[in-house]
């Protein structure tokens with residue numbers, strides 16, 4: 001087989017992006033035949049926004065089979081590491097977060113080797129030592145993690161809530177209970193499509209604090225910091241894409257954001273919404289704020305987006321309070337996901353062995 005690696009760049013020509021999109025379609029159909037396919041522009045924009053992220057150095061490598069007359073992308077690695085200027089750099093200096101995935105019959109072939117070697121090269125060039133591979137949702141990727149010698153450090157699932165399955169009575173009950181608690185404590189719930197300047201500092205603090213309280217399993221990662229600039233950048237990326245990001249917050253009397261949740265919708269995929277982080281600061285937990293935030297935004301999105309069919313979100317399986325809220329709302333496991341961790345040295349050992357096997 002004749003293969004070559006190609007770097008997918010912001011200014012790559014349309015042909016290269018189309019090769020990548022065809023791979024995305026083939027991979028999705030192969031792994032999850034019933035799943036909805038995203039349109040080309042959305043896929044292109046979402047990978048472009050990863051490449052544009054000023055806090056990270058990101059490379060996307062495609063492995064292209066050129067043995068036939070028509071070239072075809074058969075696998076892809078995305079590799080990303082924090083730049084020194086990023087607030088998240090400290091503690092994560094040696095970390096690379098990425099994905100390595102291939103069409104099913106291209107695992108255990110020189111294509112797999114090529115992506116692993118490129119990953120090693122990326123890590124060596126930048127002086128990185130730990131690789132976290134995210135999004136392992138198929139048997140192939142689990143087998144790959146195992147062969148690689150990577151440790152599954154965190155397991156969870158993509159969970160989906162079909163609006164037809166929601167217990168709307170419960171939703172109303174959670175909203176009412178939340179409103180009662182808010183009267184008692186003097187808090188208010190607000191929804192925005194752009195977090196106002198007056199609260200963005202406290203919002204970013206709550207975001208950082210609660211994001212890092214999610215279970216991280218055995219991942220050797222340090223604090224991920226989300227400053228106001230990053231929050232804004234993310235909002236702008238979504239709106240440039242034509243999407244809407246709803247953010248619901250609970251605001252305390254003293255001006256502190258004590259809780260938040262976020263939901264993203266896009267007119268080109270009107271049937272699907274993405275639930276982002278839900279977080280309530282420790283001292284405000286157990287008052288029903290998490291349930292209130294989620295129930296409130298769920299009702300609002302249903303009213304404003306009548307074509308919406310389901311909401312999708314990712315959760316660690318060990319996140320008991322979040323799983324408890326989600327299960328009661330009607331979220332169901334759609335597919336498992338695993339995050340695996342491996343050192344540069346173990347990757348090198350694997351590459352040495354697999355060179356003998358595949359060449």
Ligand SMILES: CC(C)(COP(=O)(O)OP(=O)(O)OC[C@H]1O[C@@H](n2cnc3c(N)ncnc32)[C@H](O)[C@@H]1OP(=O)(O)O)[C@@H](O)C(=O)NCCC(=O)NCCS
Nearest residue numbers: 213214278279280285286287288289290291320321322324
């Ligand atoms: C998840 C989180 C938002 C919940 O916030 P909260 O305001 O305490 O949530 P609520 O009070 O509305 O509801 C929590 C529910 O979980 C239940 N719960 C809490 N711990 C639980 C456990 N160990 N097992 C089962 N249920 C549990 C509570 O009993 C409560 O339900 P109830 O009021 O009907 O009894 C909060 O814990 C948090 O910010 N965690 C860190 C960030 C995170 O992990 N976010 C989710 C990832 S997206």
